[in-house]
Amino acid sequence: LKKADYHIHTVLSHHAEGSMEDTVRAALAAGLDEMGFSDHLPFPKPRSGPSWNIEPDEYPKYVDEVLRLRKAYPQIAIRLAVEADFFPDCLPRLRELLAQAPLDYVVGSVHYLGMGPGLALHAESKRDWGVDSPEEQGEWANQDVDRVYVEYFRQMRLAAESGLFQVMGHVDLPKKFGQFPRGDLTLEYARTAESFKKAGVVVELNTAGLRKRCKEIYPSPGLLKAFRTQGVPITFGSDAHAPADVAKGFDAAAVLARSAGYEEVHVWKAPGVFGPEKLA
């Protein structure tokens, strides 16, 4: 039985701590057989503040360090991955960027939402809302909570259907600061699960939510049930931004997976390919 954490950040994205080597040691100490570095791809999304991505000129350094650590620590399988933001208008550029390194897989994420009616989400737009940014939480006052979720899931489906990602990251991220859906989103959940199944992507049980105000794994139990119903597979990811967070909350993730009816977890098999293992 493999214990794997597929969502781990590094100091190179400016908002994490500990060296990459410390992170590998923490993974070993946590008893992991496998880990995947998945830092933020240097995609040029402009922000008002500092970027949350690896700097473009530091990306080769990131790749080299993962490959070096893979050789230096043969006792743990170390995968090279990135977490990439999805924008409907960025696919050619994204495809190009993803081809620049021998990536084992890509975590597809949505962190930004197009604002206002008829305003398309745009990689160069400064008006897009960083829905999980602590500085941008005031925007909720202008938004209908459930409409935010509907739009978020729409972006997620487009991301899954793009074919560029194998793992879908924190699929109900808008709840991070405690804004949970209010109405019944059952149909929206089912649509999203159907789309993910068709696209052949895996959903991560992202335990970072346990450490945020929402105090809940992404996805929520109801949403995870919808994925289970459609047969969408799962992986585990801590979204660690510090060595101490590697594999954190994985016992809770296993409990959640079982309660939704999962008996298997997916692990990395080959570049871009995940396959089933029995849940520990």
Ligand SMILES: [Zn+2]
């Ligand atoms: Zn993320």
Ligand SMILES: [Zn+2]
């Ligand atoms: Zn992340």
